[in-house]
Amino acid sequence: MASPSDIVVVGAGVVGCAVAYELARRGAAVQIVDDRVPGKGATQASAGVLAPFIEARDGGPLLELTARSLTLFDTFISQLVEDGETMAYQRTGTLDVAMQGQSLRQLSSTAALLAARGIEAEVLDAAATRRHEPELSEDVIGGLLITTHGFVRATELTRSLAAAARRRGARFVEPARVHTIAAAGSGLTVRTTDGVLSADWVVLAAGSWAGQVHVEGASNRIPVKPIRGQLLELGWVGPRLRRVLWGERCYMVPWTDGTVLVGATVEDAGFDERTTVAGVHDLIQAACDLVPRTWTATLTEVRAGLRPGTPDGIPIIGPSAALPNLMYATGHFRSGVLLSALTAQLVANAILDRVADPLLLFTDPQRFGDV
Ligand SMILES: Cc1cc2nc3c(=O)[nH]c(=O)nc-3n(C[C@H](O)[C@H](O)[C@H](O)COP(=O)(O)OP(=O)(O)OC[C@H]3O[C@@H](n4cnc5c(N)ncnc54)[C@H](O)[C@@H]3O)c2cc1C
Structure with a gap:
């Protein structure tokens, strides 16, 4: 053996x-x-x-690691494509959205961090944010567009x-x-x-x-400690979302096939990989508050995974x-x-x-x- x-x-x-x-x-x-x-x-x-400049917006080692990894991604994917593989990968940016004053202040400090690193980003007022994504709630008060971000179908x-x-x-x-x-x-x-x-x-x-x-x-x-995350997959109805939206209580990822992902809960639930009614409820509520059209979507799947925390x-x-x-x-x-x-x-x-x-x-x- x-x-x-x-x-x-x-x-x-x-x-x-x-x-x-x-x-x-x-x-x-x-x-x-x-x-x-x-x-x-x-x-x-x-x-x-x-999205390093969202996930690691406080700076420090995690930003250094994630920002470096993002710079490797085009080559990482193209090597796989040269090896005959295909996968959904887009660098259409993220729209980080504020609905409260505190989040707006956080977006301004993220914008300053990006400027110091020479990374392109645009601070938007409420009207401009909704011009970039007309499906957003009218409660939005501002946004930050970070064009270098993207997503890959994991x-x-x-x-x-x-x-x-x-x-x-x-x-x-x-x-x-x-x-x-x-x-x-x-x-x-x-x-x-x-x-x-x-x-x-x-x-x-x-x-x-x-x-x-x-x-x-x-x-x-x-x-290493498991931290459960639940995520919804929705069949979208109506105009497509243009890019990843990052709200205060959830984020939404629009796939080219019309699916929208809504994530994610952050739960200390041991090694329990179940999805729960509470998780689904909270994510649906958060997504509907961010993009009201979510009410018309089809709930196609709920997934849970254990993030390895340190x-x-x-x-x-x-x-x-x-x-x-x-x-x-x-x-x-x-x-x-x-x-x-x-x-x-x-x-x-x-x-x-x-x-x-x-x-x-x-x-x-x-x-x-x-x-
Ligand atoms: C809801 C949710 C949303 C997320 N969104 C994002 C995101 O948008 N962007 C991002 O970058 N990350 C995201 N993450 C985090 C990301 O998914 C994880 O960090 C990543 O999947 C961890 O990968 P891994 O290979 O280390 O672990 P895993 O994918 O958990 O793989 C570990 C593997 O090891 C195997 N294994 C374990 N023990 C043994 C053993 N003793 N012997 C043999 N095999 C073993 C398991 O079966 C498993 O297949 C998200 C996570 C969740 C849950």
Whole structure:
């Protein structure tokens, strides 16, 4: 059963698939293990919004990471297209919308942050905001248009990454649950419910479940905590929304096929992946307040996923103290799709080229002790 490879990736969400694809693209022999079909963790619920200047508007390391990842996205997608894949990906911008004075002040400080970084953005009054999106509520008092933002269909991206990785020789081992990673000579063994794998390197990209994998020799478990998010999929009726709308209580993502996603709840519900009446109620209410036409839409699907949260809100990417050939790639919380391009590059550079990008100082697992 022991099957040697250069690198075993644990977890086939968007992060694991991006890492596996990048490693395989650069010539490594990769096996990727998951106990479900690829992309069925948090990733299947994701809205795929690519918006660092909203998600990380307070600045700090998360902004540095997400802003860098956004700059990689065109190339990340075009590599997949060259490899024969297709997926919905648009950079049509976001319209960040204020309905209260406090939000308007926040938009002004975001605009100042963008100006300082030379990023194009337009502060809009109420009338101009509604000219940009006529379907918005009349209660809107202002907006911020950030043209560099966009979205990608996360499920299609993950399917494409998995398919392209396979074509580049990556082998998927599923369903198999990894329970232990241990040293074995100069390499590592990965013990799963379906046997043992061996490798020179292991990348632990198991999202919210990363802390459940036993890392031999580590005194602490990686402190990743599941934070549930629920999201609605609506069949839209009437004029299409023009771009991603970001309100105070929800955001709305219009797909080209006429579907609109409404996200997302943020709930501390342990490992409970259920959708709930409360989640659906709150999202419908918020969406109807932002765009009244939502009342006429069809509710086609409700999804829930467990975002991998960390105590400081920064992902965990880098080597284990106990097993230096084990790289963590988890804790991406609300930005795993956006950060997938950067994470793949950081991990592949560290393993294949032995290049430690300065950004890894922010994401160092050892800020949480001996993990
Ligand atoms: C409602 C919602 C909306 C979101 N919207 C956005 C957005 O707009 N933009 C954005 O960038 N991000 C968004 N996110 C966040 C994003 O979805 C996550 O950060 C991202 O999906 C995390 O990817 P991952 O690969 O780390 O984890 P996951 O997708 O959870 O994948 C982890 C995988 O590991 C597998 N696994 C776990 N344990 C084991 C084990 N022991 N052995 C084998 N396999 C294992 C699981 O089965 C799973 O397939 C959203 C999330 C939610 C829930």
